[in-house]
Amino acid sequence: MYVCLCTGATTQAVADAVASGATTCNQVAAHCGAGLDCGRCRRTVQAIIAAERPRGCPEREVVSSSGRG
Numbered sequence: 001m002y003v004c005l006c007t008g009a010t011t012q013a014v015a016d017a018v019a020s021g022a023t024t025c026n027q028v029a030a031h032c033g034a035g036l037d038c039g040r041c042r043r044t045v046q047a048i049i050a051a052e053r054p055r056g057c058p059e060r061e062v063v064s065s066s067g068r069g
Helices: 011-019 026-033 042-056
Strands: 002-004
Touching: 002 011, 002 042, 011 026, 011 042, 026 042
Parallel strands: none
Antiparallel strands: none
16 A cells, blocks of 8 residues: 555555664655655654564663663
8 A cells, every 4th residue: 555645655665664674754764755745644654663663673671780670
């Protein structure tokens, strides 16, 4: 499905950008162009980032400097 009609960026293109490490709308825009023109798709891009991020960027366990968690 098209996410950005201005650039023709698809849901898959945005998901690929996130899988490549994009975590913000600007980073996605640099990767596939979504959000560069009118900006109407930015909410959708943010939703895709939120949905894809858990798969592409697993959270890390934070360990204190004392090593006790």
